[in-house]
Amino acid sequence: MSDRPVLPELPTLPTDAPPSEPARQLGHFRPRLLLHEDHDLCPGCGEPLAIRTLLEVIDEMGEAENTIGVVGIGCYTAFTSTMDVDLVQALHGRAPSVATGAKRMRPETIVFTLQGDGDMVNEGLQEVLHTAARGESVTCVMLNNGVFGETGGHMTATTVLGQRTKNSLEGRDAGYHGYPILIADLLAPLGGTAYAARGSVHDAPAVGRTKNMLRRALETQRRGDGFSFVEILTMCPTGWFVPTAEGPGYLNSVLGAVHATGELRNAERLVTTAELLQAAKDDAGRREEPLS
Amino acid sequence: MTRTLMEGSSAITEAAIAAGCRFFAGYPMTPFTELLESFARRLPESGGVCINAESELEAVGMAWGAAATGARAATGSTGQGLALMQESLSELTRAELPLVIFHMARGQSDYTQATRGGGHGDYHHVVLAPIDVHEAVEHTQLAFHLADRWRNPVHLYGDFLLAHTSEAVSIEAAEFEPLPEKDWAVDGTLGGSGRSRNVNPIGMTKGAKGIEPESFWKRLQAKHDQIAREEVRFEAEFTEDAELLVVAFGSLARFARYAVRELRRAGVRVGYWRPITLWPFPTEALAEVAEGVERVAVLEQNAGQMIDDVRLSVLGRSPVVPIGEISSDEAGFGIGPIFDLEDVRRRIQEVCT
Numbered sequence: 001m002s003d004r005p006v007l008p009e010l011p012t013l014p015t016d017a018p019p020s021e022p023a024r025q026l027g028h029f030r031p032r033l034l035l036h037e038d039h040d041l042c043p044g045c046g047e048p049l050a051i052r053t054l055l056e057v058i059d060e061m062g063e064a065e066n067t068i069g070v071v072g073i074g075c076y077t078a079f080t081s082t083m084d085v086d087l088v089q090a091l092h093g094r095a096p097s098v099a100t101g102a103k104r105m106r107p108e109t110i111v112f113t114l115q116g117d118g119d120m121v122n123e124g125l126q127e128v129l130h131t132a133a134r135g136e137s138v139t140c141v142m143l144n145n146g147v148f149g150e151t152g153g154h155m156t157a158t159t160v161l162g163q164r165t166k167n168s169l170e171g172r173d174a175g176y177h178g179y180p181i182l183i184a185d186l187l188a189p190l191g192g193t194a195y196a197a198r199g200s201v202h203d204a205p206a207v208g209r210t211k212n213m214l215r216r217a218l219e220t221q222r223r224g225d226g227f228s229f230v231e232i233l234t235m236c237p238t239g240w241f242v243p244t245a246e247g248p249g250y251l252n253s254v255l256g257a258v259h260a261t262g263e264l265r266n267a268e269r270l271v272t273t274a275e276l277l278q279a280a281k282d283d284a285g286r287r288e289e290p291l292s
Numbered sequence: 293m294t295r296t297l298m299e300g301s302s303a304i305t306e307a308a309i310a311a312g313c314r315f316f317a318g319y320p321m322t323p324f325t326e327l328l329e330s331f332a333r334r335l336p337e338s339g340g341v342c343i344n345a346e347s348e349l350e351a352v353g354m355a356w357g358a359a360a361t362g363a364r365a366a367t368g369s370t371g372q373g374l375a376l377m378q379e380s381l382s383e384l385t386r387a388e389l390p391l392v393i394f395h396m397a398r399g400q401s402d403y404t405q406a407t408r409g410g411g412h413g414d415y416h417h418v419v420l421a422p423i424d425v426h427e428a429v430e431h432t433q434l435a436f437h438l439a440d441r442w443r444n445p446v447h448l449y450g451d452f453l454l455a456h457t458s459e460a461v462s463i464e465a466a467e468f469e470p471l472p473e474k475d476w477a478v479d480g481t482l483g484g485s486g487r488s489r490n491v492n493p494i495g496m497t498k499g500a501k502g503i504e505p506e507s508f509w510k511r512l513q514a515k516h517d518q519i520a521r522e523e524v525r526f527e528a529e530f531t532e533d534a535e536l537l538v539v540a541f542g543s544l545a546r547f548a549r550y551a552v553r554e555l556r557r558a559g560v561r562v563g564y565w566r567p568i569t570l571w572p573f574p575t576e577a578l579a580e581v582a583e584g585v586e587r588v589a590v591l592e593q594n595a596g597q598m599i600d601d602v603r604l605s606v607l608g609r610s611p612v613v614p615i616g617e618i619s620s621d622e623a624g625f626g627i628g629p630i631f632d633l634e635d636v637r638r639r640i641q642e643v644c645t
Contacts, residue, residue, distance in 0.1 A: 033484055035499045064483035070357065080490055081500055085483035088360045089492035091383050094353040097345070101357025101365065102478065104341045105315060109480035127353070130346040 031055045033064055035082045044244035046234030046251065047076045049201040050143050050210070051114070053232075055083060057214045058110070061222075067110045070099040072124070074116035075149045093124025096131035099138040107137070110221060117144040121157040121183045128187065128229075135192025135226040139217045142183065142229070144198075145236035146255050153239030157181045160258040164241065180258060182273050187229050188265035194226030196265035198273070200233035200256060202248040213263065225267070233259060295460040300425045300450065301326035304394065305334050306463045307432035308366060313392070314340040315358035315365040317351040322625055323452040324370050324396040331366075348373040352380040359389045360491045362477030364436050368394030368448075371402035375410060381445065382411020386493035386512065388476075390439035392432075393417070395447045396455050399619070399626025400542060403597035406449050407571045414509060416516045418442070418523060419570040421449040421542040423549075425459035427568075433466040440471050442519055449570060452627050453543040524577065525568035530556055531581040534563025536644050537610075539578070539602055540591040541567050544616070547636040548591050554637065560644060570598070578605040585610050589643045592616040593630050615639040 030037050033055040039048055058067050067085045071077055073092040080087050090098040095113035103111040120128050120142045128140055147165055148154040155165040155172060158180050162171040172180070188196040195217050199210030210232055217228035233255050235247035242250050260276040263269075298306070304327060308316075316331040318324065328344070335342040341358075345351035351367045358365035369377065374395060384391060395406050406419045418438055422428040428450060435446040482488040490498055495508025527545075530552065531537065540548035545566040552564040565581060567574050582588055588610055590599040596614050603612050616639070619628025629635060 035486065038501060059484070065485075066480045067483050068361070068478050068480045080492065081496055081498060081503075084486060084488050084498065086478040086480050086488050087490045087492070088357065088478055089387065089490065089494075089496075090353070090356070091380060094349065094356075094380065097350045097353025098357035098360070100343070100350075101315060101317070101354035101359070102361050103357075104343070104354075105358045105361040105363040105365075106479060126346065127350060130350060 072115035072119035147239035195228040305330040366392040388443040400593040520572040
């Protein structure tokens with residue numbers, strides 16, 4: 001059994017004390033392409049945030065009446081009843097092929113898939129790789145929380161080393177469970193891929209950057225440049241067995257430390273996740289240097 | 293009417309294009325390969341798309357997406373490849389997608405697979421089993437029509453003989469009754485309207501809170517019951533005064549029909565009966581003719597698959613005996629020694645009383 005990496009200490013927030021001030025509603029922020037605000041996902045889930053960002057981009061680009069979504073199987077599937085765009089429900093892992101058939105028959109439309117890490121990287125790895133290699137003019141969006149959230153927190157192909165899940169109770173062990181797949185690094189260098197990026201929704205600036213990535217991906221598709229891919233790291237406190245309020249911190253410090261965010265492919269420019277991690281380290285180092 | 297000598301695979305392709313097929317995806321596998329080849333050559337020329345899928349899983353997924361946009365779409369394989377597709381084949385039936393599946397089997401050993409399948413849940417596919425290339429041309433066009441009419445997958449069950457036999461055929465677009473508009477199909481235009489579509493297998497409606505699959509699946513059951521009543525097709529000869537009734541389907545039925553005609557000319561009171569739709573199986577029609585015969589002989593090239601449906605139809609009215617068997621060539625492609633007129637005649641004569 002190999003050595004298990006030690007997880008970073010997580011900040012603990014008091015959850016039993018009353019809030020300093022009563023909650024108040026700041027306003028309504030429902031995107032136009034969401035039929036109503038109710039959903040059945042857990043408190044602290046990052047998926048609604050990712051989905052609303054995607055819907056906002058589609059609407060802002062003026063493509064609401066020209067879009068077909070193909071949705072995989074995961075918690076996010078619950079949003080098929082409220083996402084107000086034309087949708088096709090695919091089987092687990094099979095969305096990229098369904099999207100391919102739809103796009104070939106309706107080349108004038110914007111076609112996206114919405115999948116999770118279990119859906120895309122476990123069940124459907126072959127599908128997305130070939131779709132990218134063929135250079136299909138579709139945009140695959142993957143919500144990555146490193147667990148099968150819908151079944152209650154089980155290990156996926158993106159679960160990071162040391163991460164505890166219901167079927168890796170002592171943490172993912174490289175010698176026993178193997179290593180996580182950095183899916184964006186597999187897709188980015190393929191000849192058919194024109195755009196690949198990894199974003200996150202752990203805080204507001206990250207959501208803003210992710211929104212830009214989604215826009216660039218859909219613009220790539222609109223130009224007909226090739227396959228585009230956006231991975232979005234999302235919180236799953238239920239599946240990680242951490243308090244709701246600790247979700248964003250856990251996402252950034254545990255998953256984000258492996259699945260680093262940034263653009264991996266933009267036209268001819270190609271960057272690896274390892275390079276993104278190194279750049280983030282250098283950047284942090286520079287910030288810690290005393291000003292001279 | 294001009295007739296052209298064509299191999300079955302080419303004739304099916306031309307018939308599909310005449311029927312308006314615009315999308316095909318497949319993965320090579322004997323004896324399906326030539327069908328994929330001819331679609332790959334002919335579909336792009338006629339404004340359609342044929343994708344050489346990376347596996348049967350991708351092939352059926354692509355056809356699913358194409359069908360969801362309202363385009364006439366098809367895929368297919370042989371039994372092994374279709375086994376790989378089963379999850380999709382059952383799920384897209386529940387999503388009510390019209391899809392044509394060319395089931396080019398290795399002989400007749402996929403009867404149970406075609407009529408029962410190995411997918412999940414309550415579902416049925418219409419299965420047409422043409423006897424020759426002429427009928428395959430007719431059935432290909434009918435398959436696209438029935439798929440759209442019922443929003444349900446339709447199989448065309450063929451084999452090595454059908455794929456490779458050349459016959460002089462004439463291919464013209466067949467006339468059918470008008471079909472309802474495909475207002476359920478996604479074209480991307482309804483986003484933001486509050487009425488956007490959702491092609492899905494659980495009857496989910498936009499804006500609804502929660503799902504209610506039970507009533508949706510019961511409605512599907514009612515549809516399949518209606519198909520079973522309305523789409524039964526069969527062929528019968530010399531059944532009125534037959535003492536022995538020979539039941540066979542597909543390519544082997546062509547040999548059975550010929551042998552029965554010969555035996556009739558020799559004065560033997562033998563009849564011939566063929567299900568054209570393997571699902572829905574023409575149960576009532578067979579029960580009717582089985583009433584007056586002394587014996588029902590089932591000729592099929594497998595260990596005994598259709599015989600279950602025959603027994604369920606005859607229900608003890610007369611003895612049902614198998615006269616077929618597993619019969620394979622050395623490659624396992626399904627052209628065994630049973631495809632021989634002498635052999636078929638001998639099998640029938642052996643059970644004549």
